Amino acid sequence: MEHGDRSDGESSAVTGTFHITKFKSCALGREIGIYPVLRRIVVRVLVLLILLVMGWAGYLYWQERQPKENAYDPLIASVARNEGVDPFLVRALVWRESRFDPHQHGLADEHGLMQVTPEVGQMWAKANKVENYTDDDLYDPETNLRAGTWYLNRAIKHWTQTDDPVTFALAEYNAGRKNALKWVDPLAPLNHTAFIDRITYPGTRLYVEKILAVREEYRTDFANNRWYKEDPADAKPSSVTQTP
Numbered sequence: 001m002e003h004g005d006r007s008d009g010e011s012s013a014v015t016g017t018f019h020i021t022k023f024k025s026c027a028l029g030r031e032i033g034i035y036p037v038l039r040r041i042v043v044r045v046l047v048l049l050i051l052l053v054m055g056w057a058g059y060l061y062w063q064e065r066q067p068k069e070n071a072y073d074p075l076i077a078s079v080a081r082n083e084g085v086d087p088f089l090v091r092a093l094v095w096r097e098s099r100f101d102p103h104q105h106g107l108a109d110e111h112g113l114m115q116v117t118p119e120v121g122q123m124w125a126k127a128n129k130v131e132n133y134t135d136d137d138l139y140d141p142e143t144n145l146r147a148g149t150w151y152l153n154r155a156i157k158h159w160t161q162t163d164d165p166v167t168f169a170l171a172e173y174n175a176g177r178k179n180a181l182k183w184v185d186p187l188a189p190l191n192h193t194a195f196i197d198r199i200t201y202p203g204t205r206l207y208v209e210k211i212l213a214v215r216e217e218y219r220t221d222f223a224n225n226r227w228y229k230e231d232p233a234d235a236k237p238s239s240v241t242q243t244p
Contacts, residue, residue: 069100072113072141077227079145083153087228089166090114090149092214093173096207102141111138114148124150164192170208175201 076094080087097115098104106115116124118135124147125133137143152173159168172180179201185194199205222228 069095072100072145073222073225073227075142075145079142079149083146083149085149085153085156086166086215088215088218088222089211090145090152091218091222091228092211093148093152093170094145095214096211102139102144111135112144112148113141114144114152116144116148116151120151121147162190162192162195167192167208167212168195170211171195171199171204174207175204179204 072094073091076091077087080090094100094113097110098113100113102112104110104112104115108117110117111121116138118138121133121135121138121143124130128146128150138147152169155169155172155177156165158172158177159165162168168180168184171183183195183198183200185191185198188194196205196208199208218228
């Protein structure tokens with residue numbers, strides 16, 4: 001009996017030791033397997049948080065850099081009326097040219113809100129006797145609007161004998177007077193529809209059509225806007241000076 005008891009006790013002890021060892025091995029195995037997984041999860045969460053923070057910071061920076069479209073409405077309306085040009089037309093042109101970004105720089109060295117070239121800026125400065133003018137002044141919203149609207153009005157005056165001077169003038173503003181003259185239909189020189197049909201630059205045709213469409217949208221959207229509300233006292237009609 002004593003021998004048998006010792007054998008049973010020793011067997012139990014051995015079995016217990018085996019279970020403990022097995023438990024420790026399993027626990028160690030779990031530790032070895034779980035820690036790398038947890039570490040990967042933590043790393044991924046940290047990376048995601050960093051990306052979220054960077055993305056949010058980038059968005060705030062982008063938002064800050066975005067041009068404030070409505071901020072230029074008082075200036076656009078005032079300059080347009082002083083030049084005798086439809087304010088909705090000027091606003092539509094600014095939208096098309098720069099999306100209201102005064103720092104916009106075009107591939108052909110156009111500057112600012114209305115994408116005025118240095119050549120046009122110098123023409124405007126000379127015609128209006130603006131002293132100490134530099135090309136960088138075209139990044140100033142007011143200077144740019146004055147020069148661009150002056151040039152647009154000049155183009156409109158070239159076509160006052162036609163049935164829609166603005167259509168012809170927009171093509172001239174975009175592609176130059178020489179090209180605009182080439183697109184005049186000899187059989188219907190005063191007809192703007194015939195003129196549009198003869199525009200050989202797809203970009204210019206789209207430019208004209210889009211600005212005209214957006215102008216009409218603005219007339220509806222800003223009909224009661226205090227800056228664009230029609231005030232006959234402020235209007236200065238363009239005079240007839242030249243024919244095509």
